[in-house]
Structures are given as structure tokens and as C-alpha cells.
Amino acid sequence: MYKLWLIPALPFIGFLINGIFGRRLSKTVINAVAVLSVVLSFLWVVKTGFASDWGAKELHSHYFTWIQSGNFRVGWNYSVDKLTMIMLMIVTGIGSLIHIYSTGYMAHEEGYYRFFAYLNLFMFFMLTLVLAGNYLLLFVGWEGVGLCSYLLIGFYFVKKSATNAGNKAFIVNRIGDFGFSLAIFLIVVNFGTLEFRPVFAAAPGKPVETLTAIALLLLVGAAGKSAQIPLYVWLPDAMEGPTPVSALIHAATMVTAGVYMCTRSAAIFTHAPIAMETVALIGLATAVFAATIGITQYDIKKVFAYSTVSQLGYMFLGVGVGAFSAGIWHLMTHAFFKALLFLGAGSVIHACHGEQDMRHMGGLRKYAPITMWTLLCASLAISGVPPLAGFWSKDAILVATYQHAPWMFWVGAATAGITAFYVFRAFFMTFLGEYKGHGHPHESPASMWAPLVALAALSIGGGYFFNVPKILSGMFPLAEEPDNPMLLAVSIGVGVLGIAIAYYMYVVNTELPARVASAFGSLYTLVYNKYFVDEVYDAAIVHPIVEGSTTVLWHGVDQGVIDGIVNGVGYQSRGIGGILRLVQSGNIRSYATWVVLGSVALLLVLGIAKGAF
Amino acid sequence: MDLFAFLLFAFIAVICAVNVVLQRHPIASALSLVGVMGSLAVLYLLLGAEFIAMAQIIVYAGAIMVLFVFVIMLLNAGTEERRGRSWLAQILGLPAMLALLGLLCFFAYRSFPDAGFAKFGDFRGGTAAEVGMALFTDYLLPFEVTSILILIAIVGAIVLARKELE
Amino acid sequence: MEPSDALKLLQNGVPISWYLTLSAVLFATGVAGFLFRRNIITVFMCIELMLNAVNLSFIAFAHQHRQVSGQLFTFFVMVVAAAEAAVGLAIILTVFRNRSTLNIDEINTLRN
Numbered sequence: 001m002y003k004l005w006l007i008p009a010l011p012f013i014g015f016l017i018n019g020i021f022g023r024r025l026s027k028t029v030i031n032a033v034a035v036l037s038v039v040l041s042f043l044w045v046v047k048t049g050f051a052s053d054w055g056a057k058e059l060h061s062h063y064f065t066w067i068q069s070g071n072f073r074v075g076w077n078y079s080v081d082k083l084t085m086i087m088l089m090i091v092t093g094i095g096s097l098i099h100i101y102s103t104g105y106m107a108h109e110e111g112y113y114r115f116f117a118y119l120n121l122f123m124f125f126m127l128t129l130v131l132a133g134n135y136l137l138l139f140v141g142w143e144g145v146g147l148c149s150y151l152l153i154g155f156y157f158v159k160k161s162a163t164n165a166g167n168k169a170f171i172v173n174r175i176g177d178f179g180f181s182l183a184i185f186l187i188v189v190n191f192g193t194l195e196f197r198p199v200f201a202a203a204p205g206k207p208v209e210t211l212t213a214i215a216l217l218l219l220v221g222a223a224g225k226s227a228q229i230p231l232y233v234w235l236p237d238a239m240e241g242p243t244p245v246s247a248l249i250h251a252a253t254m255v256t257a258g259v260y261m262c263t264r265s266a267a268i269f270t271h272a273p274i275a276m277e278t279v280a281l282i283g284l285a286t287a288v289f290a291a292t293i294g295i296t297q298y299d300i301k302k303v304f305a306y307s308t309v310s311q312l313g314y315m316f317l318g319v320g321v322g323a324f325s326a327g328i329w330h331l332m333t334h335a336f337f338k339a340l341l342f343l344g345a346g347s348v349i350h351a352c353h354g355e356q357d358m359r360h361m362g363g364l365r366k367y368a369p370i371t372m373w374t375l376l377c378a379s380l381a382i383s384g385v386p387p388l389a390g391f392w393s394k395d396a397i398l399v400a401t402y403q404h405a406p407w408m409f410w411v412g413a414a415t416a417g418i419t420a421f422y423v424f425r426a427f428f429m430t431f432l433g434e435y436k437g438h439g440h441p442h443e444s445p446a447s448m449w450a451p452l453v454a455l456a457a458l459s460i461g462g463g464y465f466f467n468v469p470k471i472l473s474g475m476f477p478l479a480e481e482p483d484n485p486m487l488l489a490v491s492i493g494v495g496v497l498g499i500a501i502a503y504y505m506y507v508v509n510t511e512l513p514a515r516v517a518s519a520f521g522s523l524y525t526l527v528y529n530k531y532f533v534d535e536v537y538d539a540a541i542v543h544p545i546v547e548g549s550t551t552v553l554w555h556g557v558d559q560g561v562i563d564g565i566v567n568g569v570g571y572q573s574r575g576i577g578g579i580l581r582l583v584q585s586g587n588i589r590s591y592a593t594w595v596v597l598g599s600v601a602l603l604l605v606l607g608i609a610k611g612a613f
Numbered sequence: 614m615d616l617f618a619f620l621l622f623a624f625i626a627v628i629c630a631v632n633v634v635l636q637r638h639p640i641a642s643a644l645s646l647v648g649v650m651g652s653l654a655v656l657y658l659l660l661g662a663e664f665i666a667m668a669q670i671i672v673y674a675g676a677i678m679v680l681f682v683f684v685i686m687l688l689n690a691g692t693e694e695r696r697g698r699s700w701l702a703q704i705l706g707l708p709a710m711l712a713l714l715g716l717l718c719f720f721a722y723r724s725f726p727d728a729g730f731a732k733f734g735d736f737r738g739g740t741a742a743e744v745g746m747a748l749f750t751d752y753l754l755p756f757e758v759t760s761i762l763i764l765i766a767i768v769g770a771i772v773l774a775r776k777e778l779e
Numbered sequence: 780m781e782p783s784d785a786l787k788l789l790q791n792g793v794p795i796s797w798y799l800t801l802s803a804v805l806f807a808t809g810v811a812g813f814l815f816r817r818n819i820i821t822v823f824m825c826i827e828l829m830l831n832a833v834n835l836s837f838i839a840f841a842h843q844h845r846q847v848s849g850q851l852f853t854f855f856v857m858v859v860a861a862a863e864a865a866v867g868l869a870i871i872l873t874v875f876r877n878r879s880t881l882n883i884d885e886i887n888t889l890r891n
Binding site for chain 3: 649661668710
Binding site: 584585586587588589592593596 | 813883886889
């Protein structure tokens with residue numbers, strides 16, 4: 001009666017229409033189909049929200065039994081509760097805005113219909129992931145979004161770097177998925193079912209070791225999808241895809257699937273303290289690590305990519321210290337301002353006719369004012385300046401971290417300062433100063449700046465008006481917060497400090513960055529080259545596997561054993577044939593002798609069989 | 614009386630058969646074969662197959678063997694040469710043949726210990742009338758097919774044996 | 780053989796198994812000729828000898844079972860033997876024309 005299936009089905013229909021007929025449709029029709037399917041899905045989500053009192057009334061729909069084997073059943077179940085409602089609003093809402101933006105951004109690109117088909121397919125899988133009522137259906141959505149990510153990263157498939165990036169994303173994700181699969185197997189073995197409600201109800205009664213193992217394996221999966229250490233390496237390369245893809249998939253929705261999954265599995269995680277600690281540590285380490293890389297990059301999209309990795313680290317930190325709703329709050333606000341940052345970067349790139357290196361930008365405030373003002377809102381939000389969205393969620397996480405372990409708070413605070421620094425470095429380099437590029441930059445069309453304005457509004461007010469911990473207080477009880485004004489001061493202070501330093505280095509004294517870089521010499525080189533992580537992975541893991549595969553599996557097994565067996569059978573046949581050929585001597589008398597011998601043998605056999613002897 | 618007749622003509626048949634194999638000139642072999650067929654015809658008579666016995670004399674001894682003799686004369690086949698090149702036949706041939714003979718005789722005695730006796734006059738169903746009746750009713754199809762077979766043989770023999778066209 | 784057995788033979792006629800043995804002997808003789816003679820025409824005649832031996836077998840069984848079918852089979856064997864003799868001799872003529880030899884060992888171009 002709630003027709004929950006409509007929510008993912010509408011984008012899927014859009015995918016089918018655009019995918020099958022897109023080649024022959026005009027751009028207007030493709031736009032209409034793609035955008036409408038997502039907007040209608042959003043409207044249906046809103047309707048479902050009203051019908052279910054925004055998730056207070058839990059809705060569960062069972063469509064059919066997918067797997068039935070003995071006592072084990074898995075059904076195609078959609079369920080909606082408050083957490084799902086939040087995720088649905090984010091995915092469909094921001095998805096709609098980005099679809100509208102893409103009609104402008106991709107207007108002159110090849111494969112227009114293919115892009116929107118893939119984007120709609122992605123929406124279908126992401127919505128399936130969020131609506132899933134059991135781990136297997138979640139995994140279906142999980143894999144599906146990974147597939148769409150691969151398709152969209154490698155959208156410009158004629159570029160080798162794009163296809164390589166697509167491969168890298170898919171393969172690294174696969175490693176995470178392997179961990180996830182193992183976790184699912186463990187759940188099946190220990191709980192006998194994959195449905196969320198029974199599993200979470202039975203979780204407290206299971207031994208800690210089992211829950212820890214499951215939780216750690218789930219973390220491996222989440223680390224792959226949400227780009228945490230050590231599986232983050234695909235996200236910066238994923239910037240090869242078109243910018244709306246980076247905004248939708250690699251900022252707002254897909255990469256948050258890991259955080260969502262961990263929050264959904266809170267019942268398992270909270271009973272496995274070791275796993276929680278691991279989550280927190282990995283989140284914190286990733287946050288710091290990525291932030292430091294972000295301060296040296298010159299490609300505007302790469303800066304934001306590392307920023308995404310860092311902010312995801314914050315979300316995991318929140319989840320790890322037990323502040324699940326704070327982590328989801330940050331997921332929401334991050335979706336607002338990071339999508340805005342990426343779309344704004346897309347607008348900047350569009351303005352500079354495809355230029356992505358910030359050293360060739362500058363002075364764009366004169367040419368693209370709307371972009372500048374909206375990006376300013378996003379930058380302030382991510383730096384944690386009150387009362388914008390980012391401040392509320394980041395502060396909530398930091399407060400919870402302080403209560404868990406004070407040293408983590410200080411590291412997190414320092415990272416917040418670095419965050420503010422690199423974001424405003426990018427802002428100042430892009431919009432202030434003099435234009436250092438070629439040609440005439442221009443403002444983007446309305447289809448592009450309208451979503452920017454909408455997202456800017458959300459970045460400003462989204463944190464204050466959508467108080468996620470209060471919304472989710474039924475699922476995750478609000479913790480007692482001791483009133484510690486120091487934490488508030490530190491949190492705001494590092495943000496302002498970061499902005500100030502960035503202003504000084506990139507507006508006032510523009511010679512300073514180069515001198516600082518040369519002063520730090522080798523350390524700067526290390527950070528600029530992303531700590532050579534990709535090179536280390538390549539040498540330690542990729543190269544041995546490829547070499548081993550070539551030598552052992554290809555030459556050894558495939559060519560040697562398998563081809564050897566097949567060819568060997570052929571040679572044997574020839575050999576035997578060669579021997580049997582000698583019977584054909586052409587001499588009639590020897591043929592006759594063979595006949596007689598044969599008939600003697602036949603008579604003997606018949607005689608023995610009939611028992612004549 | 615049957616016994617003596619049988620023994621006599623069986624003896625003649627075997628002697629002539631061995632002669633076919635041992636003679637060096639093909640004409641002598643052919644004439645010995647005629648002798649075999651003649652004695653076999655008598656044995657058929659003893660077994661009550663009058664029609665077949667006559668057919669044997671007329672067709673086999675009278676037509677086929679004449680054909681053989683014609684061909685031998687046509688080809689002017691002389692005595693056989695001594696050269697032989699089939700090691701297999703020479704080494705394995707004799708044992709194989711003896712084995713075959715032994716097995717057949719063994720089966721003949723083992724499988725048919727009480728097959729009964731053949732007395733002249735016991736079976737009167739071999740008259741021309743009987744044979745004709747069966748031939749034109751029960752076995753009509755094979756009969757027609759064999760007539761076609763003979764036609765094919767005629768055509769084939771003519772085609773194969775004529776002089777090549779220039 | 781005891782006198783009673785000989786008397787039985789004189790009274791009852793010839794045992795069928797003797798006919799079969801004679802047939803076997805004639806057949807074996809034909810096989811021997813086929814294997815050991817080198818002249819094609821002689822080999823052919825040994826084939827005819829084998830066919831005749833088989834004919835004797837059929838007639839003997841026809842007598843035993845008191846049915847005429849065995850004799851009919853002999854009839855057909857004779858017809859086929861005639862046709863085969865005709866065609867076979869024609870082939871031998873052709874081979875002689877091409878090879879000028881009647882030695883069976885020298886007609887071996889179908890080797891290997």
C-alpha cells in the first residue's frame with residue numbers, strides 16, 4: 001500500500017528508457033526522462049515520509065522470497081525507518097539537484113544518453129541499498145553502485161587514464177566486498193538469517209569474538225566502499241569521471257554507504273568494543289592523512305577528493321566512538337557542502353573551458369560571481385564556522401570524541417584546522433587574484449547555478465534545521481553532554497585559524513607557499529606525491545600478483561598443463577593412429593589373415609559366452 | 614545306403630577341394646572345383662533338396678565355372694610364381710586356419726549332439742513346386758531384389774570389362 | 780564304434796552333425812586356399828568353395844527342421860554368388876589389363 005518499490009523503480013525505468021532508446025531520442029527527451037524519474041522518486045519519498053510520520057512508523061514490505069534453502073530464507077524486503085528516511089531524502093534530493101546540474105554540464109559531451117542511463121541505474125542501486133531490509137539486498141545495492149561507479153568513472157573510455165581509474169576503483173572495491181562477503185557468511189552461520197530485525201535482536205546474546213569478527217569484516221567492506229585506509233586509493237583517481245559523477249557518487253551518496261552500513265549494524269558494533277576502537281582509529285588516521293595530502297594538490301578536483309576521504313574519516317570516527325547519530329549528521333551535512341563544492345568546481349572548470357589546475361585559475365570572482373558566493377558558503381560550512389551546517393555535525397563528533405579519548409579530540413581538532421586551510425587555499429587560488437589562464441571565462445548556465453544555490457541554502461541552514469541526533473534519538477539515545485565551552489572554542493578556533501593562514505599565504509603574501517615548500521624540501525615532496533602509497537601498493541601487491549599470474553598461471557598452468565593436456569590428447573591420437581596405420585599394408589592376404597583371426601576370436605568369445613566350453 | 618552314398622561323395626568332395634588348393638595351374642583348380650560342386654549336388658539330393666541340386670549343377674557347375682574357365686583362358690594364366698610377400702599370411706595363416714577348423718568342428722559336435730539323422734526321403738519339401746511356392750509368396754521381395762541385383766551385376770560387368778574409350 | 784552304433788547308423792541314416800563337419804572342412808579348405816595361393820583367379824575359386832560349404836550347411840539345417848526356408852537361402856546365395864563372380868571376374872580382367880600381373884601380392888597400391 002505504500003508502494004515502496006516505486007522509489008527505486010522510477011529511476012530504473014528511466015535507465016531502461018534512456019539506455020535502450022537513448023540513441024534516437026533528442027536531448028530534451030533524455031533530460032526529461034532522466035530528471036523526472038529522480039524528481040518523481042524524490043516526491044514519492046516525501047509522500048512516504050508523510051505517510052510514515054518521517055520514519056517514526058516503521059514500514060516493511062516483502063515482495064517475494066528470493067532464496068529459500070532449508071531453514072534459510074532471504075526475501076526481497078524493503079523497510080523504512082528514521083535512518084532510512086534520512087538517507088532516502090539525501091539520496092533522492094541531492095540526486096535530483098545533480099541530475100538537473102548535469103543537463104547543463106554534460107550538454108556538449110559525447111554519449112549524453114549513456115551518461116544519464118548510468119546515472120539513473122546508479123540511483124536505482126543506491127536506493128535499493130538504502131531501502132534494503134536484509135544484508136543480502138544491501139549487498140546487491142552495494143555491488144550495483146560499485147558497478148555504476150566503474151561505468152561512470154570510465155565514462156570517457158577513450159582515455160586510458162579513465163579506464164585505468166575505473167578498473168582501480170572496481171578492483172579495490174572488490175577487496176572490500178570480499179570482507180563484506182565473509183561477514184555475511186559469518187552472519188548466516190551464527191544467526192541463521194540475514195534479515196536486519198532478527199539479527200540485531202539476537203546480537204547481544206552472541207559471543208564477543210564472533211561479533212568482533214563480523215564487525216571487523218564489515219569494516220573491511222566499509223573501508224573499501226567509503227575509501228578509508230588502506231583502501232582509499234581509488235577515490236582520488238576516480239576524479240577522471242565527469243564532475244557530476246564525482247559530486248553524486250564520490251561525495252554525497254555511494255561513499256557514504258559504508259557509514260550507513262556501519263550505523264545500520266550498530267547493534268553488532270556496540271557489542272564488539274575492539275571493533276569500535278578499530279573503526280575510530282582508522283577513521284581518525286584517514287582524516288589526518290588525507291587532509292595533509294590535500295594541502296599540496298593543485299588539481300581542484302583532487303583537493304576535494306582528498307577532502308572527501310578526510311571527511312569520511314570523520315564520519316567513521318563518530319561511529320567508532322559511539323556517536324552514530326553524529327556520524328549520520330555529518331554524512332548529511334557533508335552531502336550538502338561536498339556536493340556543492342564539487343558542483344562548484346565543475347562550474348569553475350566549465351568556466352575555464354576544461355582547465356582543472358588551480359595555478360591557471362584565479363580572479364574568477366569577476367567572471368563567475370554566483371559560483372563564487374555559493375562556493376564560499378560551502379567552504380565556510382566545511383571549515384566548521386557556525387552557524388553553518390558543517391559546524392553542528394563536526395562539533396558533535398568532536399565532543400563525543402573528547403569524551404571517548406581526549407588525544408583523539410586534539411588530533412581531530414588539528415585536522416579540522418587543516419581542512420579549513422586547504423579548502424580556503426583552493427578558494428583563494430581560484431577566485432581571488434588575477435586570472436592566469438587563457439581565453440575568457442564565463443558564468444555557467446542556469447541549469448548549473450540553480451542547484452548550486454539550492455545546495456548553498458542547505459549548507460547554510462541544513463545543520464541547524466535538521467538536527468539528526470534528535471531525529472534519531474529513538475534509535476541512538478542522546479548522550480549526556482557535559483557543557484565544556486573549551487571544546488566549542490577550540491573547534492571554532494582552529495577553523496578560523498586555518499582560514500586566516502590560508503588568507504595570509506595565498507592572498508597577502510603569495511610568495512610564501514613556494515618558500516615554505518622549498519623549506520620543507522623532502523617532506524613536501526613526500527606529501528605532494530601522496531606519500532607514495534600508490535607506488536608502494538604497486539610494487540608490493542600489484543606487481544607480484546601480475547608477475548605471478550603471468551608466470552605461474554598463464555605460462556605454467558594454462559599453457560603448460562591445460563594446453564598440454566589438450567594438445568597431448570591430440571598428439572596421442574595421432575600417435576595411436578600412426579601405429580594402427582601399419583595394419584593397412586595394402587596386401588590382400590594379410591587382410592584375409594586378420595579376418596580369419598578375428599572370426600576365430602569372435603567364435604571363441606561367443607562360445608565362452610554361451611557356455612559351450 | 615545313405616551312409617555309403619554320403620561317405621563316398623563326401624570323400625570325393627574333400628579330395629577335390631584339397632586339389633583346388635594344391636594345384637598349381639588354375640585350370641586344374643577349376644576342374645577340381647567342378648568336381649566339388651558335383652559331389653555337393655549329390656549330397657543335396659540325399660538331403661532332399663532336389664531343386665537346389667539341379668540348380669547347383671546347372672548354374673554353378675554349368676555357368677559360373679564355365680565363366681571361370683573362359684577367363685582363365687582369356688588371361689592365359691599360367692602356373693603360379695613362387696614369389697610371395699605376405700609374411701603375416703605365411704606365419705599366422707596356418708594356425709589361424711587350423712584354429713578356425715577346430716572351433717567349427719567343436720561347435721558342430723558340441724552344439725548339435727542330438728541333431729537327428731538325415732535319411733533319404735525324410736524331407737519331401739524340396740521339390741520345385743514347394744520351392745516355387747515359398748519363393749513367390751513368402752520370399753517375393755528378396756526374389757525381386759535379386760533380380761535387380763543381377764541386372765546391376767550385368768551392367769557392372771559390361772562397364773568394367775569393355776575396352777577403354779580412346 | 781560298437782556294432783550297435785553301426786547298426787543304428789545303418790538304420791537311421793547319416794547324423795546331421797557329420798554334414799556340418801563336412802561343411803566345416805570344406806570351408807577351412809577354402810580359407811586355406813584364400814590365404815596361401817597367389818593367383819587371383821585361384822583365390823576367387825576358393826571363395827566359391829567357401830560359399831558352397833555354407834550352402835551345404837543350410838541344406839542340412841533345412842532337412843533337420845523340415846523347412847524349405849534353408850533351401851531358399853541357398854538359392855539366394857547362389858544368385859549372389861553368380862552376380863559376384865561376374866563382376867569379380869570383370870574386375871580381374873581390368874586389373875590384368877592395367878597391371879599385367881595375376882599375383883595378388885603385387886596389387887597393393889592401397890597401402891598406408
